[in-house]
Amino acid sequence: MKLDSDSTGSISASSTEEEVPASAGIDGSTPPLIPVPPPRLSPSGAGTFTQCPRRWKFRYIDRLEDPPGEDALAGSFAHRVLELLLQRQPEQRTIDEARLIARTEWPETEALSDYQALEHNEKESRRFRWKAWTAIEGLWDLEDPAEVKVRATEQDVEAELGGVPFRGIVDRIEEEGDGLIVTDYKSGKAPSPRFRRSRLDQVLLYAAAVEASTGEMPVRARLLYLGQRTIGMDVNREEIETVTEKLSDTWANINTACADDEFEPRTGPLCGWCPYVSMCPQGTAEVAKRANRKAAREAKLLAMAS
Numbered sequence: 362m363k364l365d366s367d368s369t370g371s372i373s374a375s376s377t378e379e380e381v382p383a384s385a386g387i388d389g390s391t392p393p394l395i396p397v398p399p400p401r402l403s404p405s406g407a408g409t410f411t412q413c414p415r416r417w418k419f420r421y422i423d424r425l426e427d428p429p430g431e432d433a434l435a436g437s438f439a440h441r442v443l444e445l446l447l448q449r450q451p452e453q454r455t456i457d458e459a460r461l462i463a464r465t466e467w468p469e470t471e472a473l474s475d476y477q478a479l480e481h482n483e484k485e486s487r488r489f490r491w492k493a494w495t496a497i498e499g500l501w502d503l504e505d506p507a508e509v510k511v512r513a514t515e516q517d518v519e520a521e522l523g524g525v526p527f528r529g530i531v532d533r534i535e536e537e538g539d540g541l542i543v544t545d546y547k548s549g550k551a552p553s554p555r556f557r558r559s560r561l562d563q564v565l566l567y568a569a570a571v572e573a574s575t576g577e578m579p580v581r582a583r584l585l586y587l588g589q590r591t592i593g594m595d596v597n598r599e600e601i602e603t604v605t606e607k608l609s610d611t612w613a614n615i616n617t618a619c620a621d622d623e624f625e626p627r628t629g630p631l632c633g634w635c636p637y638v639s640m641c642p643q644g645t646a647e648v649a650k651r652a653n654r655k656a657a658r659e660a661k662l663l664a665m666a667s
């Protein structure tokens with residue numbers, strides 16, 4: 362399962378693209394004595410390191426669990442249904458067909474240990490399915506899927522980008538006019554205009570990888586925020602070079618951090634959503650500091666109101 366944290370700490374999910382060193386500890390095995398960078402870098406791995414190198418170490422070197430929350434699982438279920446829907450013939454890509462696929466696929470999601478860990482009662486389970494269905498149905502707010510000329514869904518793309526062994530899984534590659542469009546679904550909240558451009562880095566990297574592996578540079582990269590809006594941009598050489606350079610810098614920083622065995626904790630508001638906060642003294646202090654500030658603000662407001 363691909364789980365992409367965005368800068369708000371919320372997560373959207375589609376399929377597997379996480380990469381960890383084969384020698385790292387998993388399922389209780391011992392992590393290597395000297396940190397080993399992963400064999401390939403995914404957009405989610407790069408994003409985690411940029412957000413906080415310490416968090417990246419917990420996840421990719423120590424291989425500690427980062428269980429998906431309810432929103433990520435609902436997003437993952439919605440992605441799966443849309444993947445299967447877009448594999449149907451155009452005339453079959455209807456809401457009724459999506460409903461049928463959702464019913465067929467639900468038992469598999471319900472049986473997942475991550476879903477079972479949520480311990481939903483009947484009412485909570487209904488609310489979960491409704492949340493996922495709202496995302497699925499939200500596709501029709503953005504496009505008519507019957508008109509999409511699908512080239513591939515859940516396409517695994519691996520390529521060397523700027524010296525970085527890159528791997529990603531593209532939700533959808535389609536044809537439009539005389540070019541390809543790289544599309545990713547998002548079930549989280551659409552970003553404000555200020556953050557739109559940076560959110561597109563992920564799909565631009567996918568576009569770069571598609572070009573590197575097929576020789577064909579996509580003409581457009583976009584994100585479909587289901588039920589909300591589409592954000593996208595034309596792909597050009599300059600943009601590809603910019604995101605590739607950023608990826609190279611992150612990869613160089615990862616290698617330096619591993620060689621020095623130093624992973625800086627980068628504290629901030631996202632510490633409150635970090636699954637490793639209890640193992641991170643700096644993050645724990647940050648969360649306490651923010652909670653105290655909030656309590657002081659509320660006390661002040663209360664005093665002013667009385």
Ligand code: SF4
Nearest residue numbers: 413626632635641644
């Ligand atoms: S709690 Fe904050 S500083 Fe610590 S690892 Fe998590 S994100 Fe980084």
